[in-house]
Amino acid sequence: DAGVTQSPTHLIKTRGQQVTLRCSPISGHKSVSWYQQVLGQGPQFIFQYYEKEERGRGNFPDRFSARQFPNYSSELNVNALLLGDSALYLCASSLSDLRDGRYTFGSGTRLTVV
């Protein structure tokens, strides 16, 4: 089975531009979460989606949005990019079972805003 796949792996954008990051979860996983990891810090929760509906949102501005598709893949969109949006963006997938409690992460997309 393939793991969590994210694309692209690296991205350079200019301030003010928009970016779309993509994530495909492990087969059978219905929940996808997005995290932002600034260099030298722990990941911060951005969004969680389950069955195509938003189930949680972190403390991020409205410039950040996401969606989940019928095949459970997901996109994270960031509008009006700021220099501070430069980070590693991680996607994690999990089973819907609350008692499982495990997340599997992708290798992330490194976004650089110049």
Next chain:
Amino acid sequence: AQTVTQSQPEMSVQEAETVTLSCTYDTSESDYYLFWYKQPPSRQMILVIRQEAYKQQNATENRFSVNFQKAAKSFSLKISDSQLGDAAMYFCAYRSAESRFQEYGNKLVFGAGTILRVKS
């Protein structure tokens, strides 16, 4: 809100020796999960070990074990017989098990991480 604190920004260990990474957390919940994740330079977060709060027994995975002290809200990771491949950033993380997942989801709350260096 839950918080996770890792007070050791960096640790070093000699190959084949034992090292312990510290983690404390704050929560008012009684049912939750705690995790240790490893992040090597390849960037992918790799699950090292998982502890369920309602289980008294400390989790063990080969050379990795935890010391879970629920009353003290402490969750340390012990790595025995350290290997060069253990060098990485280690993150402690918390996840609630009390929320109704299908309605509210459950996020991971991470600490700031500890860089582990292994010397040969």
